[in-house]
Amino acid sequence: MRTVPEHILVFRFSALGDVAMTVPVLRLLLAQHPQLEVTIVSIPFHQPLFEGVERLHFYGADIRNQYKGLGGLIKLARRLKKELRFDAVADLHDVLRTQIIRRFLGGVPVAVIDKGRNEKKELTRPRNKKLRPLKTTFQRYADVFAKLGMPVAISNQPSAIRNQESETSREELWIGIAPFAKHAAKMYPLEKMKQVVRLLQQAPEHRIFLFGSKTEAPVLEQWAEGHEHIRVVAGRYSFTEELRLIAQMDVMLTMDSANMHLASLYGVPVVSIWGGTHPWLGFYGWGQDPDHVIQTDLPCRPSSVFGNKPCPVHGEAGCMQEITPEQVFQKVIKIFT
Incomplete structure (x- = not known):
């Protein structure tokens, strides 16, 4: 036995x-x-x-x-x-x-x-x-x-470990945006994402937080320049501090990337954009609503498991070219309505 x-x-x-x-x-x-x-x-x-x-x-x-x-x-x-x-x-x-x-x-x-x-x-x-x-x-x-004799009953419910500060009432809506991914086939074109930021910032109640690495920060700082409601997080906080901040978001907009999973740990709704990869491969965020996925139905998708191969038909990030900034904007706004 x-x-x-x-x-x-x-x-x-x-x-x-x-x-x-x-x-x-x-x-x-x-x-x-x-x-x-x-x-x-x-x-x-x-x-x-x-x-x-x-x-x-x-x-x-x-x-x-x-x-x-x-x-x-x-x-x-x-x-x-x-x-x-x-x-x-x-x-x-x-x-x-x-x-x-x-x-x-x-x-x-x-x-x-x-x-x-x-x-x-x-x-x-x-x-x-x-x-x-x-x-x-x-x-x-x-x-x-x-x-090992230790079965685990998997539930699709979020982990419910949100930071208590995220539950406090506030008039602003906090939107986290993480536009980068390790591989180009998983990244929504930056110029289009910049347009999404511009659409979201038009509402005075929206406060936008831009996440990324220290090396990615210069791009995000350009997006934030002159806009008091946009805050660059990239490269300015420890990992622990970033997690605490993510836990306070009302929604996160991400790629198929680590930030999708980090936000999911705190029960934060995530709108995720998918290109060369696909949620069907088994890497979708914990407890996330499938309706929050943005993707196009192309016969070449998915082209790789990890997004480390360019699309054989459309090239790098080609699977995302048909996704418009307006579509992304509307999907994020839907979280609040």
């Missing part, structure tokens, strides 16, 4: 959005199994995502410096084994790094994510696509814990 684990060691490195998607699943796992403890191992930057959750511990592992290369990963595995008392391992990433770490932990049950690569290839191949919604990444994460 399988022994029920008491402390699961979880691995998920890499992209911020993918790591953020673990949070609601881990919350449900712990809520449904009160005797369980979980330690998630990820890069130190991700720590704020996991704060304030009872029985959820964070172990920061700098795999780019302190634990770099084969020797560094072996060192990390030995340190984890020495410092923590766990009786099961859940690999929510399953890449070479985590495979090496798993190899040197030894002696405990291990469950690994099924990424559904073949299904995703069928959905993204240029011809004869098999178009259908695939299993969500949230469910794929939950399936890993089920393999």
